[in-house]
Amino acid sequence: DQQVKQNSPSLSVQEGRISILNCDYTNSMFDYFLWYKKYPAEGPTFLISISSIKDKNEDGRFTVFLNKSAKHLSLHIVPSQPGDSAVYFCAARTAGGTSYGKLTFGQGTILTVHP
């Protein structure tokens, strides 16, 4: 059972436009959500996160929105740059004392930004 889903395997955007990556989750015990970015032949790197008590977090060109009632979050990149081309993973952290902050990842979305 996939508790974190990224239903779009790929997204293609023109340079300078907005990229919107989406993520849905089913487990209401998730208390923290993260986005990781992964280039080929490298490990994922942390991009931005949001606590379940907030609905928006911004860091430069990157903004994450959380809609708890819909169990949906999205990552907006404005403006998109060719260097943003990568695989983006949504992840959710399980709350609770014995979970040790384990992360559950989505399938990933391949973002391609065309010059």
Next chain:
Amino acid sequence: NAGVTQTPKFQVLKTGQSMTLQCAQDMNHEYMSWYRQDPGMGLRLIHYSVGAGITDQGEVPNGYNVSRSTTEDFPLRLLSAAPSQTSVYFCATRRGNVKDTQYFGPGTRLTVL
């Protein structure tokens, strides 16, 4: 400061062979974990450790063993490799606080024939 290192980068095994994927970190992080990445499946947690001497199973532990004798090292052992274990394996570390960022190694690409 090397961060998280993984060896080897690439490995080809025959079905039934055993091997150990190495993971080392020099950040004095308490929490270490192993993930596998497969197309369409994202990253799935295999095993994790919250400190030396303590390990536990993740989402997909079957076919893999781990141990944590030191803070720095967290090897992943495949006892009898199967083609279903063909994947890219990532080691990740984090300080003890669950709110801290998780750092990933560069990965090991394993093919089992």
